Amino acid sequence: MSEKVRLGSRNVAIVGPYLSGKTTLLESLLFVTGAITRKGSVKDSNTVGDSATESRDRHMSVEISTACAEYNDIRFTFIDCPGSVEFAQETYNALMGVDAAIVVCEPIRDRVLTLAPLFKFLDDWEIPHLVFVNKMDRANIHVLETLHALKAVSSRPLVAHQYPIMQREVGAAASADPNFGGEQLTGFIDMVSEQAYQYHPGAPADPIPFPEHLKQEEHTARAEMLEALANFDDHLLEELLEDIEPPQEEILKDLKMELGADLVVPVFFGVAEQDYGVRPLLEALLRESPEPETTAARRLKGKASNTPIAQVLKTFYTPQGGKLSLVRVWQGKLTDGIVLNGVRTGGIYRLMGQQQQSLNEAVAGEIVALSRLEGVKTGDTISTERPAQLAKAEQLEPVYALAITPEKRNDEVKLSGAITKLLEEDPSLAWEQHGDTHEVILWGQGEIHLQVALDRLRRKYNLPMSTHMPQVPYKETIRKPVTSVHGRYKHQSGGHGQFGDVFLDIKPLPRGEGFNFKETIVGGVVPRQYIPGVEMGVREFLVHGPLGFPVVDVAVTLTNGSYHTVDSSEQAFKQAARLAMQTGIPQAQPTLLEPILRVEVTTPSEFTSKVLQLLSGRRGQILGYEGRQDWQGWDNITAYLPQAEMQNFIVELRSLTLGVGSFHWAYDHLQEVPEKLAEKVLASNGHGHNGNSK
Numbered sequence: 157m158s159e160k161v162r163l164g165s166r167n168v169a170i171v172g173p174y175l176s177g178k179t180t181l182l183e184s185l186l187f188v189t190g191a192i193t194r195k196g197s198v199k200d201s202n203t204v205g206d207s208a209t210e211s212r213d214r215h216m217s218v219e220i221s222t223a224c225a226e227y228n229d230i231r232f233t234f235i236d237c238p239g240s241v242e243f244a245q246e247t248y249n250a251l252m253g254v255d256a257a258i259v260v261c262e263p264i265r266d267r268v269l270t271l272a273p274l275f276k277f278l279d280d281w282e283i284p285h286l287v288f289v290n291k292m293d294r295a296n297i298h299v300l301e302t303l304h305a306l307k308a309v310s311s312r313p314l315v316a317h318q319y320p321i322m323q324r325e326v327g328a329a330a331s332a333d334p335n336f337g338g339e340q341l342t343g344f345i346d347m348v349s350e351q352a353y354q355y356h357p358g359a360p361a362d363p364i365p366f367p368e369h370l371k372q373e374e375h376t377a378r379a380e381m382l383e384a385l386a387n388f389d390d391h392l393l394e395e396l397l398e399d400i401e402p403p404q405e406e407i408l409k410d411l412k413m414e415l416g417a418d419l420v421v422p423v424f425f426g427v428a429e430q431d432y433g434v435r436p437l438l439e440a441l442l443r444e445s446p447e448p449e450t451t452a453a454r455r456l457k458g459k460a461s462n463t464p465i466a467q468v469l470k471t472f473y474t475p476q477g478g479k480l481s482l483v484r485v486w487q488g489k490l491t492d493g494i495v496l497n498g499v500r501t502g503g504i505y506r507l508m509g510q511q512q513q514s515l516n517e518a519v520a521g522e523i524v525a526l527s528r529l530e531g532v533k534t535g536d537t538i539s540t541e542r543p544a545q546l547a548k549a550e551q552l553e554p555v556y557a558l559a560i561t562p563e564k565r566n567d568e569v570k571l572s573g574a575i576t577k578l579l580e581e582d583p584s585l586a587w588e589q590h591g592d593t594h595e596v597i598l599w600g601q602g603e604i605h606l607q608v609a610l611d612r613l614r615r616k617y618n619l620p621m622s623t624h625m626p627q628v629p630y631k632e633t634i635r636k637p638v639t640s641v642h643g644r645y646k647h648q649s650g651g652h653g654q655f656g657d658v659f660l661d662i663k664p665l666p667r668g669e670g671f672n673f674k675e676t677i678v679g680g681v682v683p684r685q686y687i688p689g690v691e692m693g694v695r696e697f698l699v700h701g702p703l704g705f706p707v708v709d710v711a712v713t714l715t716n717g718s719y720h721t722v723d724s725s726e727q728a729f730k731q732a733a734r735l736a737m738q739t740g741i742p743q744a745q746p747t748l749l750e751p752i753l754r755v756e757v758t759t760p761s762e763f764t765s766k767v768l769q770l771l772s773g774r775r776g777q778i779l780g781y782e783g784r785q786d787w788q789g790w791d792n793i794t795a796y797l798p799q800a801e802m803q804n805f806i807v808e809l810r811s812l813t814l815g816v817g818s819f820h821w822a823y824d825h826l827q828e829v830p831e832k833l834a835e836k837v838l839a840s841n842g843h844g845h846n847g848n849s850k
Contacts, residue, residue: 163231165448165521167484168441169251172260173270173815174239177290179205179217181260181428182236188434189232191225191508205236207509209615210608218243218608219582220250220470222482222507222523228442233523235469241273241815242602245584246470248277248549249534253469253484253523256415256445257285258437260428261306263295268305269760270814275310276787277549282418282454284446288437289425292320292341300373303423310421311788315381317411317422318436319345319374321352321367341427344436345370347378348407355432385410388419408443416446448521452486455546464488465539466496467546468532469523471580473616479580481529482507483538486546490518490526496538502527534583552584553820554599555806558606559626561596567619571596574617578609585609592629592706602806628800629751630837631826632703634710634744637663641743643736645728655723656732658682658690659716662740665709667826671698675714682717682729689726690714693733702742704841708749708826712737748834751799754824756792757809758784759817764791766812774801775830796824 170178179198182205186192196202201212205221217238225232235254237247251257257278261271278285289302297305299320307314322339343354343361353361382402386393389410395402414420422440426433453460466483473479483490492515494501505512505525518524532538535548562568575598579585586599600606613619639661647654665672673691675682682690694712701707717732755776759767764781771778777796784790797805802821809817829837 163226163229165231165233166256166441166445167233167235167254167448167451167521167523168445169235169237169247169254169257170260171237171247171251171257171274171285172239173262173267173274174216174241176239176260176262177428178239178260179203179221179236181258181288181290181434182221182223182234184428184431184434185232185234185438186223186225188431188438189225189227191223204509210611213611214604214608216240218246218604220246220482221509222525223509224506227438230442231522232438232441235523240602240604241810241818242600242605243584244273244601245549245552245582247274248552249583250469251277251281251283252535252547252549253467254283255448255451256441257283258441259285259287259421260290261287262291263289263297263302263425265297265301265305267814268302268309270816271306272309272760272787272790273816275312279311279418281547284415284418285421286317286415286437286440286445287314287421287423288428288433289423290428292322292425292432293427293430295322295339295341299425300377303377306423308789312418312421313384313387314421314423315384315411316347316377317381317424317440318347318433319370319377320425321345321354321370341425341432344425344433345374346436347374347381348404348411350374350378353436355430357430360435382407384420385414388414388417411440412444412446415444416450452520456486460487462488463539463541463543464490464494464496465537465543465546466490466526467548468529468534468536468538471534472525473577473581475616478502478527479529480505480525480527481532481534482523482525485518485520485522485524487520488540489520490524492516494540496526496529496540497532497536497543499529499531501529533580552601554584554586554601555819555821556602556606557597557599557626558610558623559593559595560598560610560621560623563620563622570617570619574613574619577617578612581612582609590626590629593627595626597626602810625803628837630705630829631708631749631751632701632705632746633667633708633749633826634662634664634741635747636745637661638740638743640715641736641740643732643734643739645731645735647728653720653723654725654728654731655720656686656689656725656728656730657718658714658729658732658736660694660733660736660740661713661715662737662744663711664744665711667709669709669711671695671708672711673713674711677714677717681719682714683719683724686719686724686726686729687714689729690733692726693730694737696730697734697737697741702746703748703838705748707741707746748829748837749826750829751823752796752825752827753799753802753821754779754794755797755802755819755821756794757817757819758787758790758792759809759813761789761791763813763817764793767793767809767817770805770808770812771795771797774798774805776801797821798827799823 187195204223221236235250321343323342345352352366354364465487466485468481470482504515537543537546641660645656698707779794781793784792
């Protein structure tokens with residue numbers, strides 16, 4: 157193609173659940189467009205997508221991959237997104253920059269529910285999307301059943317754009333796989349033209365006569381498609397009411413308009429591994445997916461100018477250490493060395509997996525990578541002027557944690573800088589230095605998510621980590637008051653000695669009150685200048701109580717004491733107060749407290765009873781449940797749950813709910829630990845059940 161002719165563009169995300177075959181579909185799309193001459197496979201770790209080492213090690217996508225292909229004068233930029241719920245943030249961030257999405261799924265009824273959160277996100281943001289039912293060679297339900305199951309989890313009407321032609325297999329091999337229904341995909345009927353086609357390995361499909369045995373089924377599905385389109389087109393509705401066959405051009409025009417407005421969801425069927433259904437899918441993207449200008453008008457709310465505006469969809473740190481920002485150009489033109497948000501960019505690149513093609517410029521509608529955008533984060537809007545920030549995907553709350561320590565002590569100084577870069581690449585990670593346990597805690601979306609992050613720390617930054625489950629930040633308090641607890645500190649070592657003498661009243665406070673100190677000294681038995689030392693000594697003791705944890709919800713009153721005119725000092729009274737607390741707190745019946753979280757669990761209603769059992773089995777207190785707002789067939793369950801029971805809660809919750817259950821949590825209050833459990837905690841912490849150190 158001549159350099160003078162600028163290609164049109166389409167930006168398409170490939171999304172869907174884990175194992176649905178997204179990376180295989182990308183490989184097929186690149187192959188049939190001639191972008192690659194030989195297809196790789198996920199199993200052989202040689203695909204264009206999943207090019208990151210962490211993806212290849214696990215044979216699964218753990219970050220987005222970008223690839224380009226030219227087809228009929230359009231440059232397609234495909235973004236292959238992870239399917240695991242643990243990497244959903246990657247997918248959501250990428251979806252904010254595309255013109256359309258292909259939702260890939262399997263024809264297995266039990267797995268259709270896993271699409272619900274994805275459909276909800278796409279519809280909430282009005283992102284046009286098509287469905288590609290992959291692995292039709294493994295279908296275990298009828299085509300119409302597949303459509304029915306898909307419709308149940310989508311708030312937009314699904315319309316079959318094509319009807320698959322299946323041929324029954326005979327022999328023992330057909331029933332060896334429990335997910336295999338005994339039929340193979342051999343072709344399809346285009347629902348617009350009603351022309352039937354036969355698939356051929358490695359070649360485009362050929363027209364064939366209409367299969368008469370499918371006439372009734374195809375007619376039913378086509379009528380449903382036309383009725384769905386007619387809901388948004390009065391002229392088409394009139395034609396249907398008068399039994400007039402609408403022209404193909406009108407149907408295609410309606411499909412383009414209604415797909416572009418996210419009013420309907422066209423459905424395609426195929427086997428990506430054999431390239432079956434991939435060419436018709438490409439043709440539909442070409443004809444019916446919205447142009448970049450349409451998407452930009454929607455995202456920019458119609459305020460167009462020539463000022464360059466782009467948005468960061470993903471941040472990469474390359475093995476060589478350089479920063480790359482994948483951006484969607486919404487408006488204007490980006491040129492080499494352009495200053496965006498006050499930062500001079502390095503090069504502009506088109507990505508093909510791990511390969512980079514250098515560019516001189518990028519125009520509106522393109523997705524490219526910019527180097528050296530220091531200080532600019534994923535989701536940020538960038539411009540030559542001060543831009544209004546475009547909407548970005550909500551950041552997912554972390555639900556799983558590990559405490560981490562560098563294997564080599566000398567590496568502690570490098571940890572903060574490396575984790576900062578890690579969080580730039582993956583905003584769904586978080587970290588904290590816990591104030592009570594003094595652990596460095598890495599937070600994420602699940603076990604695999606954190607393992608991938610730890611792999612990156614080791615590979616990219618030479619920071620191997622040791623990990624363990626975070627400690628529960630237990631506290632302790634007292635059950636009964638004690639009065640006139642005496643503490644005397646007397647020390648003589650030549651010259652001035654040390655003398656402090658105090659009497660303290662110690663009593664419990666209501667839960668959540670913290671610490672309170674006061675004095676009722678009369679007659680100057682403890683001079684005013686020494687009283688702050690008494691409070692300091694009390695506070696220092698409370699940091700580490702007799703059970704080994706910080707003491708809370710305690711009131712201490714200095715009631716009496718005595719001093720020496722020469723030997724007394726603030727330091728001596730601090731020591732005297734510590735001695736009094738050391739005597740008094742064990743007499744006040746110390747007891748262990750645990751943090752209780754308020755959790756809000758979201759789950760499909762069919763799993764609600766199992767989730768209630770899961771919460772109860774983890775000492776949870778159910779506060780109630782109700783239908784989830786704007787989520788048909790989903791429930792919200794609110795409960796109190798001890799933090800000690802949260803360690804693997806997300807793992808079990810996902811296991812019970814096909815991976816789609818989730819929760820939000822917040823610290824709520826402290827509560828006494830049941831006696832038997834307290835004994836276990838104290839034993840593991842080196843204390844006996846009476847609270848005295850062994």
